[in-house]
Amino acid sequence: MPEKKRVLFVINSLAGGGAERVLTTLLAGSAAWAERYDLHLALLDDDPRAYGVPDWVRVTQLDARHGLKASLTQLRAAVGRIDPAVSLSFLTRANVANAFAMAGRRRPWLISERVNTSAHLGRGAGALAARAMVRLSYPRARHVIAVSDGVADDLVANFGVRRDRVSAIANPVDHDTILARAGEAAGFVPAGPYVVAVGRLMPNKNFAMLLDAYARAAIPARLVILGEGPERAALEAQAARLGIADRVDMPGFVANPFAILARAEMFALPSNAEGFPNGLVEAMACGLPVVATNCASGPSEILANRARSAVTGPMDVPAGALVPTDDAAAFGAALQAVFAEPRRRAAGAAARTRSQDYGVAQATARYWARIEAALVPRGRPVPAPSGEMILRSGVSR
Structure with a gap:
């Protein structure tokens, strides 16, 4: 042979x-x-x-x-x-x-x-x-x-x-593994309903803008940011200045993020740039509606199946919303709109269906x-x- x-x-x-x-x-x-x-x-x-x-x-x-x-x-x-x-x-x-x-x-x-x-x-x-x-x-x-x-x-x-x-x-996206691990006990349990974001704590992920947007939105849910990185201290200080530190959880790197994703109300992606945001599709596989920036590259292709320039408005996305990059006011408004029912339930179902295209x-x-x-x-x-x-x-x- x-x-x-x-x-x-x-x-x-x-x-x-x-x-x-x-x-x-x-x-x-x-x-x-x-x-x-x-x-x-x-x-x-x-x-x-x-x-x-x-x-x-x-x-x-x-x-x-x-x-x-x-x-x-x-x-x-x-x-x-x-x-x-x-x-x-x-x-x-x-x-x-x-x-x-x-x-x-x-x-x-x-x-x-x-x-x-x-x-x-x-x-x-x-x-x-x-x-x-x-x-x-x-x-x-x-x-x-x-x-x-x-x-x-x-x-x-x-x-x-x-x-x-x-x-x-x-x-x-390994849907079978995601669903199996989503059913496991969560390593971190927030004190109430929550919106989740995932990523390394670094400037390009723009969690600073997310904190501003979350403070503006005033939705009845906590904000959980999963990940670790050099921006932790600055983000914690910002949350304190905004008066939202008691509603923001930053548990660091979590071995099984799917158990936390599956129990969330919504997923947020505030990045200035992406290649292909894995966490976005994984959240969609867990049935989460999404609010994301229309950054280069990936979110518009995933959420709207079209180029960035072809997305005409924030709500032109069945699975949630796409907003301009680094715009806390627009992101906060989108968080409010997608969180409200029946939009949240319908967007979550659309997100789960769309995620099946990434097997x-x-x-x-x-x-x-x-x-x-x-x-x-x-x-x-x-x-x-x-x-x-x-x-x-x-x-x-």
């Missing part, structure tokens, strides 16, 4: 996060492909693992300590040992390291972009180097898998990726179709970027 071809997946770590959950969900759904291929996973950072992987995946643990240079050199050495026929990476630093590690090997490599790249990298001197690195490496991938059409459009318009080398595959089987099959297409020889592979330029970039995530 001929030796199986090796397929290498690469990600920064399996610490808690949306990309990490997506990758492990895809691996768990890949039993059929594990019979045909030898599956490997390289983790750049030796962080505590929030998610497990199936027994059929061989894990190579590196220790780059969140550094780009160490990520490049350690992954390059690991690729030399594993000798994959194809590789697929998730997250910007892993994508850049993948490009460097596969340079000169005449093997195809793919990347998966999880965020709206322009919004994620931001502006400033450090961002300029990171943007240059993305422009140098991403167009050379055999294929770029974007997490939404908005992310794909941004890569084509601003980072030189050819339209025929990029496609959008929505994140998978594990569909997403896994589409990812593997791209991987297997890359394994088919099609002429000389495009050259990978030089190590010197990579080392000048400021890519950390």
Whole structure:
């Protein structure tokens, strides 16, 4: 029997996060492909693992300590040992390291972009180097898998990726697991009805705006924000200034968020930018109506099945409401409108129905179709970027 071809997946770590959950969900759904291929996973950072992987995946643990240079050199050495026929990476630093590690090997490599790249990298001197690195490496991938059409459009318009080398595959949502875990006892129980938001406590998630909106809305429900991050102290101080600290709960990272989501009245997504908001679809799978910002990229595609520009008004969404970014007045008004019955019940039912379009089987099959297409020889592979330029970039995530 001929030796199986090796397929290498690469990600920064399996610490808690949306990309990490997506990758492990895809691996768990890949039993059929594990019979045909030898599956490997390289983790750049030796962080505590929030998610497990199936027994059929061989894990190579590196220790780059969140550094780009160490990520490049350690992954390059690991690729030399594993000798994959194809590789697929998730997250910007892993994508850049993948490009460097596969340079000169005449093997195809793919990347998966999880965020709206322009919004994620931001502006400033450090961002300029990171943007240059993305422009140098991403167009050379055999294929770029974007997490939404908005992310794909941004890569084509601003980072030189050819339209025929990029496609959008929505994140998978494991409805069976979500429903099973939703029925478990909640690790945190708020003192009354509540609206829930989920995400890392960082500026781009804009929980500061959510606090302002919640204070304006004055709805008969608490606000629960699940997640941890550098903005915690500032958000707690803001809640105190607004006089809502006694109605806001911030329990941090929760191992089973679904038990909390399933018992909520509504879900809030106040982000300035997203790639594909996993928490949004997971909340919808729990039957929650949604108030979200119409940010780039993802919410309009998920909630309204259309581009951002095609959403004509806040309530032009069966599953809830979409409002402009960073507009506390509009977000607060939408919280009031969607919370009121019968809108809340109808929007929750529409959200659950829409979430069924994001199944594990569909997403896994589409990812593997791209991987297997890359394994088919099609002429000389495009050259990978030089190590010197990579080392000048400021890519950390």
